[in-house]
Amino acid sequence: MASNRDGAGLDEATLSRLYTKLEKPMFNVVYRWLWNASDAQEVTQDAFIKVWDARDRVDVATVEPLLYRTALNLASNRRRSSRLWRWVGLEAASEVTSRAPTSEEALAEARTAERVRAAIDALPERLREVIVLAEYADLSHGEIAATLGIPVGTVGSRRNAALAQLAEALGPIEEP
Amino acid sequence: MKRSEIWKRLEPPPGGLARLHARMNARPSVARRRATVALSFALAAAVLLLFFTSRRHAIDPVAAARQQGAAPAITLGLAPMPAGTVAIDGDDRATTALVEVRTSNPRVSFYWVSSTSWRD
Numbered sequence: 001m002a003s004n005r006d007g008a009g010l011d012e013a014t015l016s017r018l019y020t021k022l023e024k025p026m027f028n029v030v031y032r033w034l035w036n037a038s039d040a041q042e043v044t045q046d047a048f049i050k051v052w053d054a055r056d057r058v059d060v061a062t063v064e065p066l067l068y069r070t071a072l073n074l075a076s077n078r079r080r081s082s083r084l085w086r087w088v089g090l091e092a093a094s095e096v097t098s099r100a101p102t103s104e105e106a107l108a109e110a111r112t113a114e115r116v117r118a119a120i121d122a123l124p125e126r127l128r129e130v131i132v133l134a135e136y137a138d139l140s141h142g143e144i145a146a147t148l149g150i151p152v153g154t155v156g157s158r159r160n161a162a163l164a165q166l167a168e169a170l171g172p173i174e175e176p
Numbered sequence: 177m178k179r180s181e182i183w184k185r186l187e188p189p190p191g192g193l194a195r196l197h198a199r200m201n202a203r204p205s206v207a208r209r210r211a212t213v214a215l216s217f218a219l220a221a222a223v224l225l226l227f228f229t230s231r232r233h234a235i236d237p238v239a240a241a242r243q244q245g246a247a248p249a250i251t252l253g254l255a256p257m258p259a260g261t262v263a264i265d266g267d268d269r270a271t272t273a274l275v276e277v278r279t280s281n282p283r284v285s286f287y288w289v290s291s292t293s294w295r296d
Contacts, residue, residue, distance in 0.1 A: 019193055027188035041189050045196045053206055116182050135183045170177045 010055040010063060018063065019048055025137035026071050032120055032132045033075035034082070043078055047071035065147040068137065072129055072147075119169035123162055130155055131162035 023044065031040040047070040051058055058066065120128060129148060133139045134155075139147065141155040148155070167173055204212075272291040279285065 016193060016197075019196055023188055023192050024185070027192075028185055031186060037186070037189055041192060041195075044188070045192070045199060048196060049200060049203070052200060112177070112181050113184075116177075116184075136185065166182070170182065172177075173182060174178050 010052065010058045010060060014060060015048060015052055015055075018067070022064065022067060026068065028136035029068070029132050030071050030075045032128070032136065033072070033079050035117060035121075039078060039082075040075075043074045044071055046074050050074070062146070065143065068133065068139075068147045069149075076125065115170060119166050122169065123165055127158050127162040127165065130158040131166070134159055 026044045026047070027037075027040050030043050031037065034040050034043065047067050050070050051063065051067055120132070123131065130144055133144045133147060134141075141152050141159075144155045145152045150158075163173070203209075272289065275288040275290075277286040277288050
């Protein structure tokens with residue numbers, strides 16, 4: 001996380017540097033909410049734009065948790081509205097289910113991806129945000145606690161609960 | 177299942193930083209957006225104000241008929257009920273009031289007719 005506390009507000013160069021650093025992890029986190037690459041990129045950028053709009057009140061030292069928190073909130077809102085539109089039949093299902101694999105290997109990979117998606121999707125939001133921030137953004141328990149505004153101990157217990165629930169759905173998780 | 181299969185990292189679509197800058201530059205400035213919001217609120221407040229002031233000055237047919245009454249001693253609603261059928265012709269319009277009295281049945285309404293020109 002950024003620790004270059006200099007008292008200055010956020011400037012455009014710092015924002016660009018932060019985007020370059022956080023784009024991929026943040027995209028991967030948001031993707032596990034929306035399951036659509038272009039939506040995930042748009043929401044990731046929305047978070048940066050929202051923080052940029054509030055740059056006068058933003059402390060550079062704490063901007064990374066703020067960016068993750070903002071992205072998670074925006075992703076949750078988008079997910080809720082997307083589900084509502086899908087329920088009323090005005091939005092197509094997300095891209096994962098619509099792609100047709102061509103070979104046996106690709107088919108197996110697509111099936112695995114679909115199982116993982118279903119298992120992550122089934123997690124309650126409070127568990128999903130902890131496990132996704134830990135595994136896709138490589139945030140420490142302290143950083144996740146700062147991002148979500150919860151005690152470090154709670155991060156640990158929620159992560160364990162999420163892993164247990166995933167193991168129940170996917171079988172034992174092996175090291176590579 | 178392997179960890180790498182579960183926590184597989186995806187690459188974001190290319191050109192993200194350029195797109196972010198393009199989106200930031202395409203947006204109106206914060207001051208302009210605040211001005212637009214303030215203007216919208218002012219317009220909405222003006223419309224509401226107009227709505228309520230116009231409602232307050234809506235013409236009350238009973239009061240209007242009372243004001244135009246030729247005989248001030250007779251008050252609408254307290255005037256004696258005419259004994260038979262009353263015909264209202266064009267000359268009575270200025271001194272006659274018609275008030276709809278709704279009933280619990282939406283298809284049935286009574287009309288209360290009173291006029292300052294009626295005499296015993």
